[in-house]
Amino acid sequence: MTFFMIKCACVYLSGIGFGLIVNLPHRALNIAGINATIGWLVYYWIFTTWGGLGAPNFFGGLVIGILSVMIARWKKMPSILFDVPGLVPLVPGGQAYNSIKNFALGDYQTAFNYLSEVVWIAGSIALGFIVAELVNKINQRIRRAQEKDE
Amino acid sequence: MADQQNNYDHLVINTCVLAGTIMIESGSEMTRVNDTVLRIARNAGLKDANIYATLTGIIVSGGTQDVGAQVGSIDKRVLDMEKVAKVNELSREYEAQKISINEFYDDLLHIDEQVAMFPLWVQLIGAGLVSGSLVVVFQNNLPDFGITFLVGMIGWAVLYFLNIYVQIRFLSEFIAAAVVASLAILAVKVGLGIKADDVIIGALMPLVPGIPLTNAVRDALSGNLISGPARGIEALISACALGFGVAIALHFF
Incomplete structure (x- = not known):
């Protein structure tokens, strides 16, 4: 449990750290870190209950995509400020590294195994983003329709 | 008029x-x-x-x-x-x-x-934070937090100065990755770190082209078939440069 808390704190810190290196505006830093933490918590929850690679990353990407647009509307800033730091903890860094390492060591079988994992994870995150965009568009339509009614 | x-x-x-x-x-x-x-x-x-x-x-x-x-x-x-x-x-x-x-x-x-960029030391701390905390998140490896923080900082500094003084695209990524991997392996050999692989994974994370990749996906999906693939190629070449850098360091040490 303690380790889980430490991990959450680390996710938050990684979001903020990434914000620092891509020069996020100061008032966006904290919320970007929180966004990253929420996205990762969703990922972790699904990862521990369902397992697998596709579903956790898909839902992580989906939640981050939807949340960032909501935050963007609230803070009146572009949504890209919030979703990129949010994605950092989901990036398949370990698998990508292992793939490269095994290529370098000449073990192509293992390398391709890891590479397909990387492609699968990246594809799931991207798909989550697409669905998030769809949800946001529907949301926008509903909003506009409501405004017209009023 | x-x-x-x-x-x-x-x-x-x-x-x-x-x-x-x-x-x-x-x-x-x-x-x-x-x-x-x-x-x-x-x-x-x-x-x-x-x-x-x-x-x-x-x-x-x-x-x-x-x-x-x-x-x-x-x-x-x-x-x-x-x-x-x-x-x-x-x-x-x-x-x-x-x-x-x-x-x-x-x-x-x-x-x-x-609009001012963050000063270098803040960027360095940011790079360190990304590196250090992602080791814990990805690899469940808390003891290596400190050394990864340090190696990640050095890697970012190398990239930063190479981008200013050398200005050959993709070369800076390559050298930075090689430096990161060599330092990680050396640090583990000296006894400062526990798992060299984990340190490298963490310390490479600030160098990974995250924004170009997400933008590539987004541009391609929104129908901009010129910018999406172009960004994808850019991100892919940087990623390959990072990979080759690591591969060379792994080969020598």
Whole structure:
């Protein structure tokens, strides 16, 4: 449990750290870190209950995509400020590294195994983003329709 | 009178081109660029304005006979999210008529003075935080937090200075990755770290082209088939440069 808390704190810190290196505006830093933490918590929850690679990353990407647009509307800033730091903890860094390492060591079988994992994870995150965009568009339509009614 | 209108239209088009250029340079996605530029033009009264934006250049046409179209070229790309936010903010202020088009143009010209990058030491701490905490998140390896923090900082510093002094694209990524991997392996050999692989994974994370990749996916999905694949290629080459750097270091140590 303690380790889980430490991990959450680390996710938050990684979001903020990434914000620092891509020069996020100061008032966006904290919320970007929180966004990253929420996205990762969703990922972790699904990862521990369902397992697998596709579903956790898909839902992580989906939640981050939807949340960032909501935050963007609230803070009146572009949504890209919030979703990129949010994605950092989901990036398949370990698998990508292992793939490269095994290529370098000449073990192509293992390398391709890891590479397909990387492609699968990246594809799931991207798909989550697409669905998030769809949800946001529907949301926008509903909003506009409501405004017209009023 | 017609002359005045002509001047005004020219100023609007210039503002649009400049705003678009700054946004693409700083790493914004294309839909946002198109949206912002068209909104500026429409708010300024150019109803039929049109834009064609790619990763390396931008064309904005006014839609009226006398102004024609303007071209802006984009040669450098740096990640600076605050500029994207700033242009967005200025465009909102213009829409709410808080600033005039003259002030808008002036602010865009001097955006470098208004928007400062974080100083190097803050960026270094940021890179360290990304590296250190991701070791814990990805590999469940808490003891290596400290050394990864340090190696990640050094890797970012190498990238930063190479980008300033050498200016060969993708070479800086390659060298930075090689330095990171060598340092990680050496640190473990000296006894400062526990698992060299974990340290390398963490310390490479700040160098990974995250924003270009997400933008590539987004641009391609929104139907911009020029910018999406172009960004994808850029991100892929940087990723390959990182991979080769690590591979070389692994080979030697």
